[in-house]
Amino acid sequence: MKNSLRILKLRRSLLWRLLGCALFLGAWQWAAARGGGLALASPLETWFALVDLAAQPWFWTQGMLPTLGRVLAGFGLGILAGGLLGWIAGIYPEAALLLLPFRWVLSSVPGVVLVILAMLWCGVGSGMIILIVALTSAPTIYMALQEGLGAVDPALCEMVRAYRVPLRKRFTELYLPAVAAPLVSACVVALGGGMRVAILGETLGASQGLGYTLALARADLNTPGLYAVALVSMLLVRAIEATFLRCLRNKLCGGGRA
Template identity: 70%
Template sequence: MVPTLYRILAGFVVGVLVGGSLGASAGIYPNIAQFLLPFRWVLSSVPGIVLVILAMLWCGVGSTMVVVIVALTVTPTLYLGMQEGIGAVEGNLREMARAYRLSFRKRLTELYLPAVSAPLMSSCVVALGGAMRVAILGETLGASQGLGYTLAVARSNLDTAELYAVALISMLMVSLIEVTLLRQFRKKLQRGEKA
């Protein structure tokens, strides 16, 4: 269970950082959004099993492969949430911020943070569920420990009780991550909006 949690969290953080920063850039600069559109389409539409096989070819089997798969799954969801949130800020407000020469920090906290907080949180919750699914799939096909590996052993032994136990543990892990980390993240975003 611990290796799976580590892999999911590591891949999730990488996906949030990459997807969030690319989404912010695309929301502010439409040319970047046009350039990144085909990549978003590809990453959003490729089945998880294809990502697993590609990651196995790129990284071999083990933890790195699972982290890469999770990051590739999380990135387009966070990208789209951030891009849509920033894109929702009216052009008039952006012009006014430029005209009054608001500092970057002021624009971030007063203009962009309120616009991205709701779509960003929704994207994180959706991405977390997808991250768990592909992490377990990746571990099932190419890891020697973790929930996915346990699932593969249970499948080969036709152990139905263990299959259900793995499914239950994975649901509990997603709930635990959402309740602890994502709620704290939401509180920080809301504090930033009020500030």
């Protein structure tokens, strides 16, 4: 009985996903038919442009792989920095007050301003992209951990201290369950934001990557190429979500949806 209900639920979920994709593609085609080819490429034109890009070796070695490496490096640094500071701020409220101006500035500064400042600090290249992805990701991870730890019942915290519960058990039984769900959600948001600023940074100041490919397509007025590069960036984010972030969700939350 349980297996039958589970299969039915999966089928219904798949049906709604397919309907959502069909609705999206239909709206896209309708807008493209009325917007003109220069402003909006159709799904079919975008697909042909994507196939053309995928057939060119330089796109993989000089377009997609550099962006993927930069985003993963910056995202990893953002998780480390934001996670460490968020954990400290969640346990010690005074630290949260001390770090508030830094969190506010990094959360509020526009992406283009951050890119320009990073170009001044690091010059043009991979270091600049990695820095802006890290600075964009860290506040989101920080806030998720701070809020998750801050929501833990103070009575439980006092009880584990009174009974001298080992630090490892406090971490696995009290703190980790409290931050698991918000941390995974924050990682999804931070990854998407990191990809956006990486593309922006590469468009403004890089000689490789998806952003550079986007700049070339813009210079050539290649609208289908623009949409193809955007589609590749979205597929990269989805691929990372379906691998690393799914493993993280399963480990921390004991399962989850795709």
